[in-house]
Amino acid sequence: MSGIYIHFPFCKRRCAYCDFYSTTQLDHTPFIGAVKQELIERTDYLDGSTIETIYFGGGTPSQFSIDELKQIIDGLNHYPGVKLTGKSQVKEFTMECNPDDLTEEYVQTLTRLPINRLSIGIQSFQDDLLRSITRRHDARQAIDAVNRCKRLGFHNISIDLIYGLPGSTEATWRADIKQAIALNPTHISAYHLIYEEGTPLQKRLAHGEITEAKEEDSIRYFQILREELLQAGFQAYEISNFAKPGYESRHNSSYWQGTPYLGIGPSAHSYDGQDRQWNAPNLKTYCVHQSRIEGITKEIITPEMHYNEILLTRLRTKWGIDLVKLEQQLDSKYLTYIKKQAQKYITSGDLLWDEVNQNLRISPKGLFISDGIISDLMSLEEEA
Numbered sequence: 001m002s003g004i005y006i007h008f009p010f011c012k013r014r015c016a017y018c019d020f021y022s023t024t025q026l027d028h029t030p031f032i033g034a035v036k037q038e039l040i041e042r043t044d045y046l047d048g049s050t051i052e053t054i055y056f057g058g059g060t061p062s063q064f065s066i067d068e069l070k071q072i073i074d075g076l077n078h079y080p081g082v083k084l085t086g087k088s089q090v091k092e093f094t095m096e097c098n099p100d101d102l103t104e105e106y107v108q109t110l111t112r113l114p115i116n117r118l119s120i121g122i123q124s125f126q127d128d129l130l131r132s133i134t135r136r137h138d139a140r141q142a143i144d145a146v147n148r149c150k151r152l153g154f155h156n157i158s159i160d161l162i163y164g165l166p167g168s169t170e171a172t173w174r175a176d177i178k179q180a181i182a183l184n185p186t187h188i189s190a191y192h193l194i195y196e197e198g199t200p201l202q203k204r205l206a207h208g209e210i211t212e213a214k215e216e217d218s219i220r221y222f223q224i225l226r227e228e229l230l231q232a233g234f235q236a237y238e239i240s241n242f243a244k245p246g247y248e249s250r251h252n253s254s255y256w257q258g259t260p261y262l263g264i265g266p267s268a269h270s271y272d273g274q275d276r277q278w279n280a281p282n283l284k285t286y287c288v289h290q291s292r293i294e295g296i297t298k299e300i301i302t303p304e305m306h307y308n309e310i311l312l313t314r315l316r317t318k319w320g321i322d323l324v325k326l327e328q329q330l331d332s333k334y335l336t337y338i339k340k341q342a343q344k345y346i347t348s349g350d351l352l353w354d355e356v357n358q359n360l361r362i363s364p365k366g367l368f369i370s371d372g373i374i375s376d377l378m379s380l381e382e383e384a
């Protein structure tokens with residue numbers, strides 16, 4: 001079982017906090033051709049395994065017309081292990097969308113494609129906060145877009161929110177969560193704002209024009225998020241991801257569980273179960289066969305990197321780390337090391353240890369200090 005991610009590196013306008021690779025260029029044609037070509041070039045990457053999830057991310061996939069999306073889906077249909085017609089093995093096909101792209105006509109035609117899950121980048125329902133991070137939509141457009149998608153037949157909808165935005169308060173954050181719950185999505189992802197180096201927002205912070213959320217406020221926002229969403233019937237299956245029962249994102253869960261995936265498009269990462277590789281974050285490079293191949297970076301994952309990745313991706317999920325599996329995958333010194341490092345957090349109640357199933361995960365209490373716990377459990381080769 002594997003997944004395919006396609007990175008659509010186009011945005012109508014750049015948001016002030018974002019450091020994902022994308023361009024505001026308008027011509028999609030060379031990109032579509034290159035995606036179809038890359039799918040052909042990499043037919044062997046996943047060894048013919050069944051594709052269960054497909055994810056259109058970006059950038060802004062909803063900047064693409066239905067005809068353009070169809071061309072890419074046609075390319076996917078020829079990929080081994082993908083069958084998007086009839087009894088398809090693809091269980092989840094997600095497309096990221098911006099609210100202002102989701103017009104009545106666009107959503108109506110989108111329902112004719114095999115996409116069965118929408119991830120809508122809302123970030124906040126406060127117009128002044130949305131303006132400050134230069135999002136294209138306002139709160140009304142976001143609310144209307146979600147309702148429209150539901151009315152026209154999409155029942156599996158995820159909403160993205162960001163907390164800790166400059167100018168936000170406990171009251172605005174509570175209002176955002178309340179509004180998100182009222183829209184009754186199946187899934188909510190909520191991440192704390194990160195001031196990524198080189199972004200306009202980070203420059204404003206460096207010039208003293210805005211201030212960063214205080215640590216105690218950030219902890220409080222996270223606490224409110226968990227309390228409100230759990231009370232509303234969402235389950236916390238990863239530190240920043242909440243789903244109604246049965247609606248966890250299969251695609252993202254497979255990243256956290258170490259399942260192989262193929263990443264297509266500029267800057268997209270791939271993992272074949274052993275090593276990783278990624279394309280250059282450059283549309284021009286990507287669209288020319290020779291420079292696309294030359295632009296690939298390959299990374300051999302050492303046992304230490306593998307161990308650290310298991311910590312980073314799995315400890316914060318509800319599934320935690322299976323230590324029996326860890327011992328099968330890695331030298332037993334890592335098992336000894338993690339057990340030694342985890343002991344004080346098990347005693348303090350920040351980590352939960354299931355002796356019968358040999359499973360380690362972060363407790364609800366430990367979630368508030370998860371970064372510290374993970375860095376303490378990480379391996380420095382000489383210590384492991």
Ligand code: SF4
Nearest residue numbers: 011014015018058059
């Ligand atoms: S947040 Fe999304 S829409 Fe905004 S610039 Fe980044 S990728 Fe584009």
